[in-house]
Amino acid sequence: MQPKTPSESQTIYTDMVLPSDTNPIGNMFGGELLARMDRAASIAARRHSRRIVVTASVNHVAFNKMIPLGSVVTVEAKVSRSFNSSMEVFMDVFIEDRESGEKSLSNEAIYTFVAVDELGKPVRVPELIPETELEKKRFDAALRRKQLSLVLAGKMKPKDATELKALFV
Numbered sequence: 001m002q003p004k005t006p007s008e009s010q011t012i013y014t015d016m017v018l019p020s021d022t023n024p025i026g027n028m029f030g031g032e033l034l035a036r037m038d039r040a041a042s043i044a045a046r047r048h049s050r051r052i053v054v055t056a057s058v059n060h061v062a063f064n065k066m067i068p069l070g071s072v073v074t075v076e077a078k079v080s081r082s083f084n085s086s087m088e089v090f091m092d093v094f095i096e097d098r099e100s101g102e103k104s105l106s107n108e109a110i111y112t113f114v115a116v117d118e119l120g121k122p123v124r125v126p127e128l129i130p131e132t133e134l135e136k137k138r139f140d141a142a143l144r145r146k147q148l149s150l151v152l153a154g155k156m157k158p159k160d161a162t163e164l165k166a167l168f169v
Helices: 030-049 133-152 162-168
Strands: 011-016 052-063 072-082 086-096 103-116
Touching: 011 030, 030 052, 030 072, 030 086, 030 103, 052 086, 052 133, 072 103, 072 133, 086 133, 133 162
Parallel strands: none
Antiparallel strands: 011 072, 052 103, 072 086, 086 103
16 A cells, blocks of 8 residues: 655635524634534545545534635645544634635644545554654654643553653653
């Protein structure tokens, strides 16, 4: 299985915020944004694995800015690290200024997907080779996030979480 780079999984999903996507004060529902992020991230994971993928977890979501009605929203997703059958996908969400067209970061999220076969059984995925400094930073941080998740779920003993121990020693 050939290793892949994050750019090979890059997915850009752009759409407009319509009235049915908003709450009573005219801002995009958080759940609507989560759904758009899930779609973009699943495409990125599928591009990396070339397999059926399922959402395993929503690891982190930061709703930093409200997204008003009429905004153009762009979700940029890339695989940030792959493990045996799972892939972490990091997403940046941008809103486009209606007047200038300038894009600004409004939200970010990290989802985990698992590649499966037609029966739903996990299958191996290609290794990921980060290229840029940002990709390398996200790649390294993904292992810490995975270990923390495993410790919190009781699937790993804290003493075995080598990446987390390194933060405190």
